[in-house]
Amino acid sequence: MGLSYLSVINIRNVKNASLNPHDTLNIICGENGSGKTSLLEAIYYLGRTKSPRTRFLNKVVNVEENSMTVFARLKSNKIKQIGIEYKKREGSRLKIDGRKATAASEVAYALPLLYVGSDATLHMYRGANYRRRFIDWGVFHVEHRFLDEVKQFNRILKQRNAALKKKSVEALTVWDKSLVSSAEAIDSMRSEFIIRLAPLFKKYSCLLIQSDEFNKIVMQYDRGWQQDVKLQETLDKALPRDIEVGYTRYGPHRADMKLKINSRLVEDTASAGQLKLLVCALFLAQLELFNMDADQKCIILIDDLASELDKGHRNIFIELLSQLNTQIYVTTTDLDHFCLNNLSNYKVFHVKHGVVTDVVDT
Ligand SMILES: Nc1ncnc2c1ncn2[C@@H]1O[C@H](COP(=O)(O)OP(=O)(O)OP(=O)(O)O)[C@@H](O)[C@H]1O
Ligand SMILES: [Mg+2]
Structure with missing residues (x-):
């Protein structure tokens, strides 16, 4: 093709x-x-x-x-x-x-199509947005119901945030059930995707950067709320502060993917060329996984x-x-x-x- x-x-x-x-x-x-x-x-x-x-x-x-x-x-x-x-x-x-x-x-x-812009390295290490979009591109192509789930989640999130701004706590309870259900579906599709992407990423990182240190690289998925706590529980606990700030601080819209060596973010230690090679490894992994599915x-x-x-x-x-x-x-x-x-x-x-x-x- x-x-x-x-x-x-x-x-x-x-x-x-x-x-x-x-x-x-x-x-x-x-x-x-x-x-x-x-x-x-x-x-x-x-x-x-x-x-x-x-x-x-x-x-x-x-x-x-x-x-x-x-x-x-x-x-x-x-x-x-x-x-x-x-x-x-x-x-x-x-x-x-x-x-x-x-x-x-x-x-x-x-x-x-995948696009590696001249600023891809900058974006990959600057903010969660680009990394999330990178992951979501892969999930979108593997899981055809992902797009509908994300659209649904974004719709509810918008309503929930509007309710938070108006401080109408009762309206929030109406949104939370469907928000949580969509959030869990999105998270499960993303985490399954990461489980398959991570070893491919590691393989390509090692092929591109031959060093003992980079052999220890790990891809860490952060789902947007604490790992062993239910989202509803997190939302309930976060409510007073969410009302203060006027938006939902936890959920899959805050998900992220981080690259670490010995628990340290690669962007804090790797050279500019190594950071770009890791971006290359991410795209190679993404492509290989895409081709499989x-x-x-x-x-x-x-x-x-x-x-x-x-x-x-x-x-x-x-x-x-x-x-x-x-x-x-x-x-x-x-x-x-x-x-x-x-x-x-x-x-x-x-x-x-x-x-x-x-x-x-x-
Ligand atoms: N709307 C436009 N209409 C006509 N020319 C434009 C328009 N927008 C940008 N250009 C011009 O198009 C040219 C090509 O831009 P482009 O970014 O594709 O260059 P490039 O070959 O990638 O250069 P570089 O090696 O610097 O990245 C530039 O000279 C730019 O000024
Ligand atoms: Mg150019």
Whole structure:
């Protein structure tokens, strides 16, 4: 699974590009400001109906135009083509095999993709939000009822928080029962997922960072409330303070995943390159797990792979990714960042002032 053809129109400085990507590795090379990230952004927009860089799609449309389009043909038994168009003031329109798609989740299932932005390392260690979304991407693809459960939970949480703000304690008891039931379902799906992800993460960490210290790395899941206490009990105890602050402080919306060595957070000790390698290990684990469960393959978009990594580690990462039989798109400013001689199968696309050309076909 992957894209066999991609057309990008008016995404930032890329006014009109057509590509026939390689099944495995696609290296997008160009100088700063040439349009590399914009190409990844186009694929991301197709699969996620949003941009990884901004909440405002009108910023993504080329400044001289009023609309943008991305179209792709897929190597898949099920879905053959996906197209998305955005018009200023009208929003996005998505078509899957010529039929109008009704929900963004439809395309998320049809075109599963992982995005490792140039700021992925920063986000991964900065806050629980990104880590939670990373975990939830995996759970979403394994457990198809996860999305409905999260939507339901968020709806109730909103009502509960509104009741907390109004200090209407009686209304709270109405919400708590369904809140707890949704919370427990979400937690159980997440914790089962982590149980399977953690050993894969450890395997890839050890392959990427060969050191006795990193062999001791552990992935720790925090469900958002104390491990051996029921959520209802936690909510009851927390109520006076929750009323004071006006929101619910415990629950799966506060879940987190932490990486530790000898009980210390890795971000407190590991080097910048090691932290990025651990992020690479997380994505490799995520991909391997996805491949085990799904009947299709996932696309991975990696922006600015070279930064923080030395040439040796970059190539180990690319090799490990290639073994996962996934379609990879990486951007780089310099082809010398890769040991191309060691790679058997790849295509290079050169980008200059938004114009994409196919350079090497192996
Ligand atoms: N809405 C827009 N319309 C036209 N051009 C835009 C728009 N938004 C950004 N650009 C320009 O698009 C160009 C490509 O940006 P992009 O982020 O894709 O570059 P890049 O090749 O990834 O560069 P870098 O190596 O610095 O990350 C930039 O020169 C930027 O100024
Ligand atoms: Mg870029």
